[in-house]
Amino acid sequence: MKSLKVLEGQTAVVTGASSGIGKACAIALGESGANVVVNYAGNPEGALAAVEAIKAEGGNAIACKADVSNIADVENMFKTCIDTFGTVDILVNNAGLQKDAPFLEMSLETWNYVLNVNLTGQFLCAQAAVREFVRRGMTKNSQALGKIICMSSVHELIPWAGHINYAASKGGVMLMMKSLAQELGPMKIRVNSIAPGAIKTPINRMAWETPEAEKRLLRLIPYKRVGTTEDIGNAAVWLASDFSDYVHGTTLFVDGGMTLYPGFEDNG
Ligand code: BGC
Numbered sequence: 335m336k337s338l339k340v341l342e343g344q345t346a347v348v349t350g351a352s353s354g355i356g357k358a359c360a361i362a363l364g365e366s367g368a369n370v371v372v373n374y375a376g377n378p379e380g381a382l383a384a385v386e387a388i389k390a391e392g393g394n395a396i397a398c399k400a401d402v403s404n405i406a407d408v409e410n411m412f413k414t415c416i417d418t419f420g421t422v423d424i425l426v427n428n429a430g431l432q433k434d435a436p437f438l439e440m441s442l443e444t445w446n447y448v449l450n451v452n453l454t455g456q457f458l459c460a461q462a463a464v465r466e467f468v469r470r471g472m473t474k475n476s477q478a479l480g481k482i483i484c485m486s487s488v489h490e491l492i493p494w495a496g497h498i499n500y501a502a503s504k505g506g507v508m509l510m511m512k513s514l515a516q517e518l519g520p521m522k523i524r525v526n527s528i529a530p531g532a533i534k535t536p537i538n539r540m541a542w543e544t545p546e547a548e549k550r551l552l553r554l555i556p557y558k559r560v561g562t563t564e565d566i567g568n569a570a571v572w573l574a575s576d577f578s579d580y581v582h583g584t585t586l587f588v589d590g591g592m593t594l595y596p597g598f599e600d601n602g
Contacts, residue, residue: 338366339366339367340366340367340571340575340576340577341363341366341367341368341424341571341574341575342366342367342368342475343367343473343474343475344367344368344369344423344424344475344476344574345368345369345370345371345415345419345420345421345422345423345424346360346363346368346369346370346371346422346423346424346425346426346574347370347371347373347411347412347415347422347424347425347426347459347463348360348363348370348371348372348373348426348428349373349400349402349425349426349427349428349429349455349459350373350374350375350402350428350429350430350485351370351372351373351374351381351384351426351428352372352373352374352375352376352377352378352379352380352381352383352384352397353377353380353535353536354533354535354536354537354563355428355485355530355533355535355563355566355567356373356426356428356429356485357372357380357383357384357563358562358563358564358566358567359426359428359566359567359570360372360384360388360395360426361384361387361388361567362564362567362568362570362571363424363426363567363570363571363574364384364387364388364391364393364394364395365388365391365393366571366574366575367393368393368423368424368574369393369394369395369418369419370384370385370388370393370394370395370396371395371396371398371411371414371415371418371419371422372384372385372388372395372396372397372398373397373398373399373400373402373411373429374397374398374399375399375400375401375402375429378397378399381397381398381399382397384397385397394419396414396418398411398414398415401451401455402429402451402455402456402458402459403450403451403454403455403458405458408455408458408459408462409462411462412462412463412465412466416466421466421470421473422463422466422467422480423467423473423475423476423480423481424480424481424482424483424574425459425460425463425480425481425482425483426483426485426570426574427455427456427459427460427482427483427484427485428485429451429452429455430451430452430455430485430503431447431448431451431452431537432448432497432500432537432538433447433448433499433500434496434497434500435496436496437496437498440498440499444499445498445499447499448499448500448503449499449502449503449506452500452503452504452506452507453503453506453507453510456484456507456510457510460482460484460510460514460525463480463482464480464482464518464523466480467479467480467521467523468521472522476576477522477576477579478522478523478524478576478579479521479522479523480523480524481523481524481525481526481573481574482511482514482518482523482524482525482526483526483527483528483570483573483574484507484510484511484525484526484527484528485507485527485528485530486504486507486508486511486527486528486529486530486585487500487504487529487530488529488530488531488587488589488592488593489501489504489505490504490505490507490508490527490529490585491508491529491593492592492593504529507527508527508585511525511526511527511583511585512583515582515583516583519582519583524578524579524581524582525582525583526573526578526581526582526583526584526585526586527584527585527586528566528569528570528573528585528586528588529585529586529587529588529589529593530561530565530566530588530589531555531561531587531588531589531590531591531592531593532551532554532555532560532561532589532590532592533560533561533562533563533565533566534560534561534562534563535563542560548560553596554592554596554597555589555590555591555592555596556590556591556592556594556596556599557590557591558590559590560590561588561589561590565588566588569586569588573586
């Protein structure tokens, strides 16, 4: 699909794109012809590496620093995007983090930090993107006025002890995405989520780093491999393109079957 340049003429903002899933989404969208704003909060080197990778394939990209939970930063990022590329057509609402703690040890600060980035950050970026979609109006580049892809997780569905802030943020993303889809569909704005399962990134290094850890993790994955960031980048390209024009308000699980309750495979 990438060689088809299915996103030619369009511009994407990818948040949290200096590493992991966000970086892979930025590169995949860039390889598919989109101009890309590679957002980062604290890792300029990672963001520049993504920009270079996109440019090496003949694409256009810039790095842009912004804390997605800060409204002024978000407004500046979208202004930079519009000043540079004219508009925005695609938002990959990816920036997210984990700060785990057992329930009784979780401070209010830790709770708020994760909710602010993972959920409020997606709200702020979606609002800024939709404002621009509406201002700009339809173009010949897509059947939709704009596309929003929210990065969720299998933990929008699977409860996760020891990670209540993270699981609550992803459960929130699920109904935010669906409510947005209901509200924005009549304006021809498509809103969907990707729910990755276990993907090899820095966020879950401990779960796959050693052979023993990986073996334990594979018990939870019927397809018997840990995911790659490219698995998610490919899904993002499809959801951003008109190949998925009738897909709206849906969570696409890209998880090797992690949500199939593999613990029940031999007996209930
Ligand atoms: C988490 C990872 C975890 C995966 C599957 C993701 O949303 O960020 O740490 O490995 O879900 O449990």
